[in-house]
Amino acid sequence: MTQISTARAPRLSRSRQVAVEHGSSRRQSNGTSVAAWLAVIVFGGFAMLPVYWLFATSLTPRAEVFSYPPKLFPSSPTLDAYRALIDNPALFAYLRNSIIVSVITAVLSVIVSAFMGYSFSKFRYRGRRSLMYLVLSSQMFPQALLLVTLYSVFSAYNLLNTYTALVLSFTTFTLPLCVWMLKGFFDTIPNDLIEAAKVDGATRLRTFFVVVLPLAAPGLVAAGLFAFVRGWNDFIFALTLAGPDKQTLPPGLVNTYIGEASTAWPELMAASLVVSLPVVIGFIALQRFLVGGLTAGAVKG
Known part of the structure; x- marks a missing residue:
C-alpha cells in the first residue's frame, strides 16, 4: 500500500x-x-x-456654441442647422460638383494606373525601373508647390473654372500611389495564368481584360476608393482652379459658413457630417475589397 x-x-x-x-x-x-x-x-x-x-x-444653438464651461451635449438641442442645409441650394450644387469630379477622377486613375501597373509588373523592357522610380519620385514634391505651374498651364489653355482642370490635377497626384498599389497586386498574380491564356490563343489585351482584371478587382476597388477620397477632400486645388460655379464641397462650405466677422459653427458642423456620409458609406460597402486590395500586394508568392 x-x-x-x-x-x-x-x-x-x-x-x-x-x-x-x-x-x-x-x-x-x-x-x-x-x-x-x-x-x-x-x-x-x-x-x-x-x-x-x-x-x-x-445640435447646439448658435448662441450656446461658446458657452463656458463647454458641455458634452447641448442643453437645448435643435435641428435648425440641418434645416438650413436643406434650404441652401448652393450646397447641392457643390455636392453635384464633388460627385462629378470625384467619380471621374476615380475612374480615370484606375484605368491609367491599371495599364501602368500591369506594364511595370509583367513586362521587362529597357528603362522600366527608371520609369517606376520616376513615377514614385513625383510624390516627393509638395502639391502646393505645383499649384502655380498648374494654374499657369490651365490658364493658357482656357481650362480654369472647368471640371477638366480639377480632374487632371487630382489624377496627377493620385496616379503614383495607385500605380504602385496595383503593381504590387499584379505581382501576386501567377505568370502561369497569363502563359496559359497565351497558349489558348488570347491576345495580350484579351488576357489583360478577361484574365488579369477580374483577379485584380480588390486592388482596383482600393485604388478607385483612394482616388475618390482624394478628389472628394481636396481643398486648395478646388479653391484655386475652380470658380464659384465648379467649386466642390470643401471650399464651398468654407465660403458659405466662414466669414470675416463670424462663423456659423452649427451649420458648418452639420454640413461636414452630412458630406462625410458618402465616403463613410463607400468605405463600409467596399470594406472587404479595400482590405483585400491593400494587403494582397504586401506578400508576394
Missing part, C-alpha cells in the same frame, strides 16, 4: 504542476485580452471624439 501511494505521488505532482501552468497561461491570456480591449477602447474613443463633437455642435 505504501509502495502504491509513493508511485502515485510523482504523477499527482506532475498533474498539479500542469494544472498550475495551465492556469497561469490562462491568466496571462486573459490579461492580454483585457489590455488589448482597453487599448482599442481608449484609441477608438480618442478617434471618435472629434466626430462626436461635430455632432454635438451641430
